[in-house]
Amino acid sequence: MELNKLSLHLSNDDQKRLIDGKSISLSNYTQTNWHPQLYIENTFGDLKEQIRYTAKKSKENNHIYICEHRDIKGLFWEKLELHHFPSDVQDLSISIASMFYDDKVILLADPNHLSGVNREAFVDQQEWSLYEHVDTQQRFIKEFIFEDNDEDEENDENSQLNPKNNNENRKRSILTVTCHAARRSNYFYWNGYSLILLITLASFCIFAIPPHFTGNRIQISCTLLLTSITFRWTMNRSLPTISYLTTMDKYAIMCIFHLVIHCIWHAIIGFLIFRNTSDAVVTSKTGLASLDRYAFCIGMSIFIGIHIICLIWLIFVPLKHRKNMAKKDIQYGVSLYEKKRNKKNEWSKRQRKRFSAYTSVPVINLPVV
Numbered sequence: 068m069e070l071n072k073l074s075l076h077l078s079n080d081d082q083k084r085l086i087d088g089k090s091i092s093l094s095n096y097t098q099t100n101w102h103p104q105l106y107i108e109n110t111f112g113d114l115k116e117q118i119r120y121t122a123k124k125s126k127e128n129n130h131i132y133i134c135e136h137r138d139i140k141g142l143f144w145e146k147l148e149l150h151h152f153p154s155d156v157q158d159l160s161i162s163i164a165s166m167f168y169d170d171k172v173i174l175l176a177d178p179n180h181l182s183g184v185n186r187e188a189f190v191d192q193q194e195w196s197l198y199e200h201v202d203t204q205q206r207f208i209k210e211f212i213f214e215d216n217d218e219d220e221e222n223d224e225n226s227q228l229n230p231k232n233n234n235e236n237r238k239r240s241i242l243t244v245t246c247h248a249a250r251r252s253n254y255f256y257w258n259g260y261s262l263i264l265l266i267t268l269a270s271f272c273i274f275a276i277p278p279h280f281t282g283n284r285i286q287i288s289c290t291l292l293l294t295s296i297t298f299r300w301t302m303n304r305s306l307p308t309i310s311y312l313t314t315m316d317k318y319a320i321m322c323i324f325h326l327v328i329h330c331i332w333h334a335i336i337g338f339l340i341f342r343n344t345s346d347a348v349v350t351s352k353t354g355l356a357s358l359d360r361y362a363f364c365i366g367m368s369i370f371i372g373i374h375i376i377c378l379i380w381l382i383f384v385p386l387k388h389r390k391n392m393a394k395k396d397i398q399y400g401v402s403l404y405e406k407k408r409n410k411k412n413e414w415s416k417r418q419r420k421r422f423s424a425y426t427s428v429p430v431i432n433l434p435v436v
Contacts, residue, residue, distance in 0.1 A: 085131070088124050093133070096120040100133075103172045107139065108162035108241060114141035149306070152313035153255035154385035156392060157195075160245040167239075169207060174242035176203035181402060184246045195248040198392050200399035202245045207238040249389055259302055259315055266295050267322040267370070270329045274363040278356060279348050281337025288330040295323050314385070318377065325370065332362055 081091045096102070097120075107114065117138040124131050149155055165172040176182070182201035189197045270291050273284050299319040306313070312320070336359055340349055349355050 085122060085124055088126055090121050090123040093120040093122055096133070102135070104166035105135065105137075105163055106166065107141075107143070108164045109143050109145065109160065111142040111144045114139055116140070147307065147309075149309055149313050150311065151385040151388075152306070152315055153250055153252040153259065154314065154381065154389070156247055156249045156385075156388055158245050158247055160243050162241050162243045164239055164241045168210070169238045169240045172240060174240045175205060176242060176244075181399070181406070182244055189248075194251055196251055198247045198249070198396050200247075200392075200395045202247075202395075204243045204245065206241050206243065208241060210237040210239070247392055249392065255315065260318065262298060263295065263319050263322050264374075266291055266298070267325055270326055271363065271367060271370075273329065273333070274359065277349070278333075278336045278359045279340050279344075281333060281340070284333040284337070285330060288326060288333055292323065292326040292330065295319070295326060299323070321373065325366075329366070332366075336362070 077085065077091070084091050102120075119136045121134045121136065122131055123134070143159075143161060145157070145159055147157060163174060165174060182203065184197065184199065184201055186197050186199060189195070270288060273287050276284055276287075278284070299316075302315065302319070336355065339358075340355055343355065
């Protein structure tokens with residue numbers, strides 16, 4: 068912005084402060100000057116906001132930059148991504164948009180000023196761990212065009228001759244500022260995964276019962292199956308209703324199918340014993356007892372293999388994402404430290420220049436007459 072145009076609405080003190088490179092406050096700026104008409108896109112309900120404008124002269128190019136400050140308090144909506152629950156990382160974003168199109172306003176993140184978040188003011192620290200770094204993303208959305216059949220032919224010809232004025236090319240610039248929060252998942256590991264694992268492991272103890280006690284085997288297997296289903300229903304009550312399965316849902320359903328397979332196997336081995344033996348009793352040296360032991364070994368091997376695969380996936384997908392977030396926090400801290408160090412060096416250089424401007428003058432003792 069030009070100084071002559073801005074100085075018409077400034078007092079002498081503000082003009083002097085502005086020339087000296089200090090920041091000044093601008094009152095009623097939007098009434099007499101152009102502004103980008105910014106708004107928050109993902110708000111939920113009414114916002115309480117205070118808007119103020121400041122001006123400052125740059126020392127690099129002597130340009131005057133107008134800065135808009137907003138103190139906002141309100142509710143914002145965000146889509147939850149629960150595919151990796153309970154090891155999920157949620158994005159908390161604010162999308163800033165302008166009423167003008169991209170031919171007048173393009174929103175960009177300032178590379179010289181890093182965004183930050185106050186971690187001490189975060190309320191749900193017991194359930195979530197808020198990361199320190201903040202990401203920004205620029206995107207454009209196209210204007211929705213309503214078809215009008217009553218348009219004049221002249222307007223159609225003008226739009227064809229002037230493609231720049233065509234509504235199809237109009238877009239709005241949106242800048243999304245995002246912070247990240249990781250769920251503290253220890254509670255779900257101990258009270259979710261571990262209990263489901265113990266219930267499923269207990270089903271392998273049924274193989275210690277002789278296979279000709281089919282009723283006892285099926286009764287215990289069905290009891291464990293109903294216990295697992297009830298436990299899964301109880302855990303799902305703490306989650307919002309979603310249209311897809313989370314990681315814990317997939318694990319619980321996998322264990323339920325494992326219990327169902329055990330029930331089916333116990334029924335099959337009982338039928339084979341009843342069909343092939345006269346007294347419905349088998350010993351440890353019979354072929355059906357060996358078949359039951361093979362089924363136990365195969366089932367246990369498959370169960371262990373599935374858990375090894377799940378553990379590898381957990382390390383290389385959800386936990387790796389958290390590790391990348393932690394690395395970004397370290398990079399953010401290093402960037403802040405370098406900026407503070409550069410500002411300190413610039414300040415020390417200005418101090419040396421100021422002191423070097425003074426020259427020493429020798430003083431000669433003149434005789435008193």
